[in-house]
Amino acid sequence: MKTINVSKLKKKRGLIIGILLMVLLASGVIWGERWFQLRQYRQEVAAIELTGVDxxxxxxxxxxxxxxxxxxxxxxxxxxxxxxxxxxxxxxxxxxxxxxxxxxxxxxxxxxxxxxxxxxxxxxxxxxxxxxxxxxxxxxVAHISKEYQNEYQYEGPHRVEVEDRELELVRPPKSVAEEVVVRDFISSITFDFDEKYTLLADIEPHAISIENERKLALDEGRYMKAVTLYHVDTLSAKEYNEGLLANGACNDYYYDGVMDLVKDYQLVDFEVINVDYEQVLSDDTGGPQWGTGRYLRNFLVGHRENEDSWKIYDYAMPVNRSGQ
Known part of the structure; x- marks a missing residue:
């Protein structure tokens, strides 16, 4: 006959009861916490007041x-x-x-x-x-001010010729921000890289870009030989924020991530400037990243707090329109 160890049986039963009690206790804690969260959630929702905005x-x-x-x-x-x-x-x-x-x-x-x-x-x-x-x-967190456009009048050149290089401005800029972009194109034609430092924001990528352009132009003969600026326009937020048009087509003016840049650079005033331009490269076509052709390109122009001058903070990728 098999002997039953009563002591071991009691210990096993006690262990099972203990585990069950722990499970019940844990479940009680979880449900108690859930009940507290639900009560708090309902109170927080009830406290929301939507009053509208003028x-x-x-x-x-x-x-x-x-x-x-x-x-x-x-x-x-x-x-x-x-x-x-x-x-x-x-x-x-x-x-x-x-x-x-x-x-x-x-x-x-x-x-x-x-x-x-x-x-x-x-x-x-x-x-x-x-x-x-x-x-x-x-x-x-950032202004979009049009006040600086009032009574603005462009006084710069409409045509620039330097040696074998030339620039034609078909329609003049209508604001200070637009003029900054025009002057950037002119400085590329005139090889005035010191001017570029005054037009581009003082950030490391721009310094690298300017020095690379200087080296290509002066040492390797790779540069933009001619450019025609057909339009220099300030875009509305709707134009640069929406990736698709109402008909489902891609929006050529879309500027992906521009609002993150505005925040990262802490710009208190900014504009997105779009340029419709055509460029011809020097004979050595291994130069600029984008070849001869017609393009649309966005520029983020703005300034930080306590800064008066508008500067270029970012260039978007060009949209090639040569085939249109």
Missing amino acids: LKTLEDGIYEGEKTITWISATARVTVENHRITGLEFSHQHDRGEAANVIPGQVMAFQTTQVDLVSGATNSSKVILQAIETALKSPP
């Missing part, structure tokens, strides 16, 4: 805001021009509120934050709208 009181600029509650957060970057929302970038972290991602589009379409909440995602809708309102009720 766009007529806002100056042109870039506005940023965020809203975070339990389980949901949103950030918004809003561009305002002429008392209209012309750009709206946002991020939205959530559990089950993906349907609310249509809210920014509705705000853009109706030009108000007082839009209908999305059924099934009302709390996410409120958080996104609160982030947008918080942005628009905060000081702008």
Whole structure:
């Protein structure tokens, strides 16, 4: 007959009971924490007040805001021009509120934050709208000022000829920011690299670019021999922020990542300048990165706080239009 060890049986039973108690205790802690979070979540949602924003009181600029509650957060970057929302970038972290991602589009379409909440995602809708309102009720992180264009008159050359190089300006610039870009093209034709240092922001990539251009032109005979500037235009936020046109075609004026650059460089005033130009390279065609042809190219021109002069901070990749 098999002998039952009562002592071991009791220990085993006690161990099982202990494990069950620990599981129950852990479950209680988890459910208790979940209940507390749910209670806090409901209170945070109930506390959200959407009062609307009067766009007529806002100056042109870039506005940023965020809203975070339990389980949901949103950030918004809003561009305002002429008392209209012309750009709206946002991020939205959530559990089950993906349907609310249509809210920014509705705000853009109706030009108000007082839009209908999305059924099934009302709390996410409120958080996104609160982030947008918080942005628009905060000081702008960057201005888009057109005041400097008033009474502006271009006094520079419309045609430049130096040795075998020439530049023709078909339409003169209409603002200081546009003129900075024109002067940059002129300095490439005249080989005035010291002038380039006054036009480009004092950052390491620009210094490298200027010295590379100097070396190619003076030491290797590789340079832009002729350029025609057909248009030098200041783009609206809508033009440079949207990757696709209404018909689904690619937007040639799109400037990917430009708002991140504005923030990184801490620009308080900026413009995106687009140039439609045609260039002819020197006989040694191994020179500039882009060959002879016609192009569109965007330039980020702006200045930081306590700086008076406008400078070029970034060049976007050119769009080749030679085949059009």
